[in-house]
Structure formats: structure tokens, C-alpha cells
Amino acid sequence: MLAIVALPLFAADEPLRDLDKIEAALKASPDDPMLHYRKCQSLFAKGKEQEAVDHGAVALARFKAANSKLAWMSLGAITNGNYIVRPYSFRVWTTNAEPKLVRKLDFELGYFNGELLSAAIGETTREGHLNFGVVDPKSDFATIKKKVLEIISK
Numbered sequence: 001m002l003a004i005v006a007l008p009l010f011a012a013d014e015p016l017r018d019l020d021k022i023e024a025a026l027k028a029s030p031d032d033p034m035l036h037y038r039k040c041q042s043l044f045a046k047g048k049e050q051e052a053v054d055h056g057a058v059a060l061a062r063f064k065a066a067n068s069k070l071a072w073m074s075l076g077a078i079t080n081g082n083y084i085v086r087p088y089s090f091r092v093w094t095t096n097a098e099p100k101l102v103r104k105l106d107f108e109l110g111y112f113n114g115e116l117l118s119a120a121i122g123e124t125t126r127e128g129h130l131n132f133g134v135v136d137p138k139s140d141f142a143t144i145k146k147k148v149l150e151i152i153s154k
Helices: 008-013 019-028 033-045 049-065 141-153
Strands: 078-080 083-086 089-094 101-112 115-125 128-135
Touching: 019 033, 033 049, 049 141, 078 141, 101 141, 115 141, 128 141
Parallel strands: none
Antiparallel strands: 078 083, 083 089, 089 101, 101 115, 115 128
């Protein structure tokens, strides 16, 4: 999750790129959820996608501890032809001069009685829920990214 596309639409999500500065700030404020979030974005921008996703759990724990109601985190962007994809809840935008949101694909984990049983890429629309394919629940980010890019390429 690779370059962040410099479009005005995404300017507010532009991560602090200097990982060393973020790490130094985390030493001074280790419980700051926003610093952990920025670390995820910086890792993702540097091509360390799995590390960014893994550290996302740390960021979410910090947001929860701070009683913050963070609905989602934008790690970065992936470009694929005419589209920009923003994971883990994959927001798919056109790459036009004025980008338009065209899809919201989700990586979904299925649990039964607390046990992880399945994982899929899907989308909820006004007509209902669409399932575009299953993946191994233990898939790494690269595998999930590949599956999503296959789906949007069709």
C-alpha cells in the first residue's frame, strides 16, 4: 500500500514522511494514538505495507485507550491504471483530475463462536451484500492487495 498520489482530494491524508521524526516523537509520547497512526502511514508510504498493517493494531489500541471513536484509518494509496485504491477498507477512486469514489470494497473476517473461520473481499450496496471472493483468513497484506487489484481490474 507505492506512492501516495498528489491529488488535492488526498492532501489532508498526506502522512508525515520522516519515520525517524515520528519515532523520536513516540519516545516522548508513546501513548499518542495519532503518532502511531502517522507511523503506519509512513511505513506504508515507504513500501513496508505489512509492517504498516501490523502496526495499525497498535494505533487502534492507543485510540481505544484514549476513548477516541476512530471509524477508520487511511494507511495510504495504491494506484492501478485508472484507479486509486485506499486500503484496508478499500476505497476505489478514479484517477481523473477530479477523482470520484466508485467502490468501497472491504476485507472481511468471519467469526463463529469467537473462532476465525473465513475471510473475503466484499461490498455492501443498496441492493445487498456482494462477495467477490474468499481468501485464507491468515493472508498477509500482499495477498489481500493482489486479490483486490484483480477484482477492480475486471
